Amino acid sequence: AQAAQQVAAERKRFRITKEALSICRRDVRKLISAAMEEGAAGDWGHIEEMFLGLTGRIPRTPTVADLQQILEEMEMLREEIINRLEVQPDSENMDSNAVQNERHIQNSNTESSNELEPSSRKEQGAKSSPAIRRTKEPIKAFPLGMVLQACPGIRDYGPSGNVESWRDLMSAAVVVRSMLGVSPSAYQDACEILGPQNAAAVTACILERAGHIENAGGYLRNLTRKATCGEFSLGPMLMALLRANGAPGRKAS
Known part of the structure; x- marks a missing residue:
């Protein structure tokens, strides 16, 4: 019974982490696209390369640890992009x-x-x-x-x-x-x-x-x-x- 509970808990954790990563990926993609369309200052080509590099590291059959590591880095990238996009009122x-x-x-x-x-x-x-x-x-x-x-x-x-x-x-x-x-x-x-x-x-x-x-x-x-x-x-x-x-x-x- 304990083993079954652990398996269920691990699956739930995997699902939650995967969903969080999917949301974060969409956020970053939208932010980069908006920045490029707006012509915001910054090397957005390099930032996009970083984003593609992170997504490219996701294994075909990832573990929770794999997803968690990439999620943390993706969240850091999202925060960095938001900080760059914040501008003083023009x-x-x-x-x-x-x-x-x-x-x-x-x-x-x-x-x-x-x-x-x-x-x-x-x-x-x-x-x-x-x-x-x-x-x-x-x-x-x-x-x-x-x-x-x-x-x-x-x-x-x-x-x-x-x-x-x-x-x-x-x-x-x-x-x-x-x-x-x-x-x-x-x-x-x-x-x-x-x-x-x-x-x-x-x-x-x-x-x-x-x-x-x-x-x-x-x-x-x-x-x-x-x-x-x-x-x-x-x-x-x-x-x-x-x-x-x-x-x-x-x-x-």
């Missing part, structure tokens, strides 16, 4: 007036009570909370191409029905913000804490998951609060959506 290449225009749009709508998301009185008062106004290091942004791969649905709300720049994404996010019932104050707080680009990217992510999020405004406020404590990163959210977009039969939100 504010220098954006017209500073564009950001001001986005804020003007948000501020001009602050009196529209029908756009306020359902929330408790305490949550509505959160916009004046000192914690929200606390200064933090800006959250790092990912390439626009990766955001659009993860969140294709946001394209429909850009100027002329497409998103081709960060300015387009921020314009689309303002439209989506209103559509999802996120209050102007909640979005403005997100822009101040996350940065305008990341706030737009998060809004795109929320749009993709709209069917699973009951209160988009409260969800955005919660992420903003986490960001003030250094507990929020855009990477995992994008990676989850990239995986979902790879699933057969998935339809954009």
